[in-house]
Amino acid sequence: MSIVKQLDHASALRSFLRRRRRRLVEIRLRDIDKFVIDCARRYARTTTADICSSIRAFLRFLHATGRLSNNLAPSVTAPVVRRGGRPARALPWSDVRRILGAVDRSTRGGRRDFALLLFMAVYGMGAGEVTSLTLGDIDWRAGCIRVTRPKTGVVTSLPLLPPVARAVVTYLRQGRPRATRSRRLFVRTQAPYDALTTSSAIRHIIIKHARVAGVTAAYLGSHVLRHSHATRQINEGALPKVVSDILGHRRPESTSSYVRVAVERLRELALEVPSWP
Numbered sequence: 566m567s568i569v570k571q572l573d574h575a576s577a578l579r580s581f582l583r584r585r586r587r588r589l590v591e592i593r594l595r596d597i598d599k600f601v602i603d604c605a606r607r608y609a610r611t612t613t614a615d616i617c618s619s620i621r622a623f624l625r626f627l628h629a630t631g632r633l634s635n636n637l638a639p640s641v642t643a644p645v646v647r648r649g650g651r652p653a654r655a656l657p658w659s660d661v662r663r664i665l666g667a668v669d670r671s672t673r674g675g676r677r678d679f680a681l682l683l684f685m686a687v688y689g690m691g692a693g694e695v696t697s698l699t700l701g702d703i704d705w706r707a708g709c710i711r712v713t714r715p716k717t718g719v720v721t722s723l724p725l726l727p728p729v730a731r732a733v734v735t736y737l738r739q740g741r742p743r744a745t746r747s748r749r750l751f752v753r754t755q756a757p758y759d760a761l762t763t764s765s766a767i768r769h770i771i772i773k774h775a776r777v778a779g780v781t782a783a784y785l786g787s788h789v790l791r792h793s794h795a796t797r798q799i800n801e802g803a804l805p806k807v808v809s810d811i812l813g814h815r816r817p818e819s820t821s822s823y824v825r826v827a828v829e830r831l832r833e834l835a836l837e838v839p840s841w842p
Contacts, residue, residue, distance in 0.1 A: 590632055597624075608786070655793040664682065664775050665686065667775075686790045694715060771785055
């Protein structure tokens with residue numbers, strides 16, 4: 566987990582406490598329990614578990630620096646995450662197309678959002694990968710994109726497809742603020758023109774355009790387009806090993822969840838219903 570994400574989680578806890586009119590030095594275990602329950606209602610089990618891990622580290626820091634008299638970290642209970650317990654939450658590809666089509670590309674923000682969402686839908690990039698892209702990662706002469714995997718640091722080269730190239734050119738010419746000093750590809754469209762760095766910012770963009778498109782789903786997180794891309798590739802006949810390499814999985818078995826939701830491919834394995842006399 567990145568430091569940026571941990572800081573984001575700690576900031577969310579502080580905002581939660583402010584709404585309850587509770588100072589950080591006055592935090593009690595019941596406050597933490599209510600915060601975790603609130604997160605569990607809004608986020609996936611794995612995300613809630615990550616938040617709990619960040620909160621434990623934050624509480625240990627507060628105790629070690631004398632801000633809290635008691636170390637509450639060991640009492641933070643996270644949900645149990647079982648590998649393979651639930652298939653990846655993917656959208657039908659028709660819904661992905663509706664979301665992309667709903668983006669208003671007549672505005673600076675819309676041009677940015679369209680290019681960003683296209684990267685995620687076409688290449689299966691996660692929030693960390695798309696926010697880490699820099700101007701130098703696009704090799705226009707070679708026609709490829711260099712993607713750095715956040716968890717492993719491995720660099721993968723992917724082809725720069727024409728629709729993506731056109732969207733990026735439009736964004737760079739008519740969307741990306743010239744006043745920004747950031748070398749990151751995707752930045753804020755309003756001052757300060759800093760880079761987009763958090764998964765919550767990506768989640769907000771997805772939800773915003775999904776709402777306009779009329780797409781509703783139980784879970785519209787920052788990785789939903791990544792999951793949708795992988796499931797579509799499996800449905801279209803791509804080998805799981807190839808999909809695993811494109812997504813940058815360290816273990817091929819990580820792709821198994823996408824195989825389980827590839828309904829069209831699973832139809833080929835279904836047995837015929839026996840006829841009864």
